[in-house]
Amino acid sequence: MRADDAVLDQIRELGFAYLLPVRPELIERAQRDIQNVKAGDHDQHPGLSYLFSETGIHDQANRLVGRINHLPEQLQLTRRQNGDGGHAHLDGYWPENEERINTPDAVLGVYLSDVPAPRYGAFKVWSDGRSAVQTWAKPLINLPKKNESQPEKQGEPLHVLGAAGTAFIIHGAVQHCNELRTIEPGLRDAVFLRVYRQERRDVLAMLKSGGNSWDY
Secondary structure: OOHHHHHHHHHHHHOEEEEOOOOHHHHHHHHHHOOOOOOEEEEEEEOOOHHHHOOOHHHHHHHHHHOEOOOOOEEEEEEEOOOOOOOOEOOOOOOOOOOEOOOOOEEEEEEOOOEOOOOEOOEEEOHHHHHHHHHHHOOOOOOOEOOOOOOOOOOOOEEEOEOOOOEEEEEOOOOEEEOOEOOOOOOEEEEEEEEOEOOOOOHHHHHHOOOOOOOO
């Protein structure tokens, strides 16, 4: 079985999958590049695209999802300190000046710090909630507006755990967030990239797909 086939199988089962880890020297480089960044939530940071390009993660995402956008220079850096957490959501409801949501086809993530347990601020996904998203989206004729409610989460979340360098991909129609970090010292650092198709971009079909794969 090819590596991409194994990833697709896990996506169909869970809505997310682990990718090959990023090489230690690239993680060390990234850790140096962000050492002066303050703790925060969704801060765009330049110069971290090498984490996805030099490891082939962006190329693999292109094979999985199909003709995705070019790798941008600025990526989302999330630095989580004690007391930082989040709520289950689908991406694409911001910025507010856009009328309709623009949920990405997939989200790529790379940990820059060790996340051995949920309380370290682990990324979490609601694999059991994909049917709820599908049920919510099925009767929609038009995409919901930015200020409309997102679907309610269902089931228990799965936590993405691993050492610095752990890489993963989640389907855009899978709800997710960051677990509350309860570790006092240090930060949980992660880099995220939202992936959008260049062609056949059908956000409504993606939401109705149930987060199984990119066959829509």
